[in-house]
Amino acid sequence: MASMLAQHGVKRARQSPEALKAQKDKETAKLQEYLVLTDDIFTKKKSSDWSRPAFDLTTRLLNMNAELYTVWNYRRNILTNGIFPASTPEEINGMLSEDLDMTMVFLRKRPKVYWIWNHRRWCLEHVPDGPVDDTNGWRQAYWLKELSVIGKMLDADSRNFLAWDYRRYVLASMPNPPPEANELAYTTQKIESNFSNFSAWHQRSKIYTRLWADQLDHQTTKDEEFELVKQAMYVDPNDQSAWIYHRWLIGPGDEKVVLDREISVIQELLTVEPDSKWCLESLVHYKLLLVNKHGEKLTSDRQQLLDDCRRMLRKLKGIDPQRARRYDELESKCTASS
Template identity: 60%
Template structure:
């Protein structure tokens, strides 16, 4: 760190550190050998379960051990346990993985084990007053939503957490209204426009809400254009915003909307003349004009505008100059 004087370690201190590190490596290798030997012997005992706990606390990316742990539970411990005891065991595993996620929030195998735990919660004695919701299951799924909320508070762009959130939302016995989840993505996006996962979640929610008629299509789509325009003008170099804008535009069949958005992007390009994404989007949407609305535009003018932008992009983004050159050729050969 700046301003902190670095203390030079003595040869003795460095040697002691090396010995300590070597001891940890030796201990880990011995533990690994022990667990793999138990696995080979099909040891489904509680002692084997404890061994997997110890090694996974050191190395949560050891997916073979996660698989072995699940086999121990399924083959050795669950068969001799009551539903209540099984629920307690799964709760312990969920607690263990919660602790692991604090240190390793992007390790797939931890998230995967949480899914397995939820899918193996037994039927419990508690139901709601209508008798159709198992109390244990509801408690577990509600807890998972709380955990994933906390994980996304810590890192709102953790795509593992967003993926798990979709899983939890789909599995909750009492479904959360999609409009509530849409409001959640709005808060995350407004806090940080560069949140690709939140934009992606939004596409899924809106697609469902529009298809079911639970959200007014015309009004809400205009609201989305307003949201994404604010993001574009705030950070014109953020790729996730432009990808969402293209999703919102769809096939570009509405000529009026297409022309309007081209005009908006041109305003931004006038302010940010070196914006690669502005230029790429102008070319992308003007090519749609050429393909779908050629009878209502000045084709030669629009084609020349695209070719000019492609020339600028080749200078601004030389790593992709061949791609831009190929698009230029397609424009030149099109009728």
């Protein structure tokens, strides 16, 4: 009787030598097929073969390995140079739809392969004009569907930076994009479900940069953002996402009243989390901003601020010794500002 192995409480029979050989033979045959197919495709590519059979071969190979960017490029060349010129808009529309379906199958298994996302972009950019009696044509329908698709991808992995980058691309490319407020609400939802979602914070900064340029009242919404990021910092003071966003909100530190207020907020958190690297680093950064940007408004506080920075930097060297040289450099800036 074959010996039994127990794994996670489930017993299973060890494979027989015959079964192992059959599996190895199968893998060898698959590898041989892959190598022959690859060689065939590269030969056709070299001879500028833009035929449908060549296109079908790329489908076979990409189903075996979707990370071959050269094959993706060849596939697009076949469509552009060979298949599209001999096709009607309806036929082109159908082929692009099939490619989008195919890439979605690949992305479910390999959601962080750039070449697959890149091919989706190409497909969307080559959708032909739709029927003349359709106000938005096929294009708008594709983009709306794409926004829904990317939403599902981010539901599966809300921190996939490639998916977030692709979402920004979709929103920027849509003929009739949804209001910015919709996307702002979307990032709020993602952040509130996971404060450490760096990509959602980054997306939020992109939206506000545009809104503050020509639409929203800058001060009111910025104060609301400081309140949101404060919640994140207090929930997990060791997560860098909120701290980076907070630093973006502060900017060059032109507003002394904001610097003073936020320093007090972080100082209060430090009393609860005395060894928080991000609390200490941020306080050093903001106090140096106070000295360098608003030094003329400071009197006896100036030296106290610099002494505080030096004390915190010495503590940071103990907490985070790998960055000791960086903290030494900051300490020298404190001395130079004295």
